[in-house]
Amino acid sequence: MKNKWIEKEAYKWMVQGIISDDQRRQIVNRYAGPKYGIGILPILAGLLIGLSVLSFIAANWQAISPLIRLLLIIVLTSGLYVAGEKLHQRGQTWLGQGLVGAGLLIFGAGLFLLVQTYHLMFYNAALFIVWGLAGLALTYLYTSRFLGMLTFGILMSAQIYSMQEYHSFSYIALLVLLAGLSWFVYKQKSLSFSLLFVAGLFIQFVMLLDELNVSHLWSFIVLALFYLLQNALAAKTHQLALRIFSLSAAYGYAIWIAFIFGPEMSGFSEPHIYPYVYLPLWVILFALHFVLRMRTGETVLMLEWMLFLPLFLLPAFVDYAYLLNLLFFSLYLLFYGYHIQSKLVIRLATISFVVMTLIAYTRLTWAFMDKSIFFLTAGLLMAGLSMLLHRKNKKMLDGEGNQNES
């Protein structure tokens, strides 16, 4: 266990000129134990003993008196924290963080077990918030992505619990998530964590819309705001996370609308949409997008905004409009994929086009005329495009070939 520490220290001594590289190697070899195999046995043993203790407590929980329960929770939580810290200090970073995370989980479980033991009544998600704050502190203490994800999960559960149990939105849960975790996510620069975080924020904002009694169709505005936020962030990872999430969420959302809106329905007359606030706001956001893209010269990207179009305000045929829009977006994606020469985007665009055509088929089977016109258009588009793209593709491959040759 000690060899990692010795390795680090010996390296420092060497850099500082206390010992030579040769001496460093000798010292390290002196302390190097068996590297794998035996080292894992005590960990496994510890894990098994821990599990046996936990399952024993769980099985006998009802028979344990309340004060002993309290003691057990306190001893387990602090024991795990201390053990985790000790391991972390010795260089066993992952295992250390794992134990600290387990301590955090036991702390949360302990909170709810005490609530049950003492029949405590709560009127909001306060306990979840306390739990999340503890997680937040640990996340920063260890700058650990693992603990950060755990805390994210706790704070999301806080909001879901508040909505389900108390039918009210917890502004504090959102605030703690935003104020507490966003800086950490920002510093981490991990695409997956950023995507997860943005998705969580979006879910909370949708819940907030529900709480404010505003139509869920305002989610497009939220997504457009996420999309625009890219411009304020410097790191490519964050920009990409915001762009991927806002576009794919708007895409999925549009499919859903195409299914729930009948052909005679219009969002304009629906309650809680407030079109006279929605439209001007939308125009302002679009203008911002337009100006920013003009400035950077990325005029192609202007088209991405089509996913945020408030087509539900049309007087009729909202579902057709969304399906057509998604087809156009697939074409844009295809074009964009060739533009940036990304095989992944091209593949996604092709799948998207086919899926949209299939959805159109399931949606439009009842109206014979519309169906035939739709397929005619889709077919012609597809034929034209395949010809065009084939030619382009050939050029692209030729280009690659030339590059390889030279």
Place this chain on the structure above:
Amino acid sequence: MKANRSKWLSMLVILQVVFLLGLAGSYYAIEPFGQEVVLETKPIDPRDIFAGDYIALQYEISDIPINMLHGFDQNEDAQNEDAQWNNWSGRKVYVALQPDGKRYKAVGAFPSREQAESSGLVLQGRIVYQEPESVHVLYGLERYYMPEGAGREIEQANQELEVEVSIAPWGQAKINRLLNK
């Protein structure tokens, strides 16, 4: 850096332990600091009130008539019947109690403690669902944990019981004991 983190971690652990102790302590402090009242239970469905090591209880004050609710906002979206029904579910409610002989009865229910205090002794609860003429309130007093064997006797006796409850000034309440009627 390492020493620093250990310091912060120990502070964090102490904070968490204090919080856990506080949760438990608030319960133990109810009896010495609280006021004792006697509440009347009523028979409940399902009939088998004995469940494992506790018995399930429902009180006369578990259902508060709508006309006793004061100061709760009416739903502005009157066309939406669903919204009207669930309007108050999940809301915190302060129930004012007045003695009626030996027992305490509800005299009003309010959205804030200040409003309720002027009408009597205050017990806090949560509205869980709404019926046409009343709301159902949970107080955290719905389970009484019994020493082994005692539950069966209660079950065999009449299900209408009197329960002695302590209400702390900070709003928490706990059952002290069951009384024979």
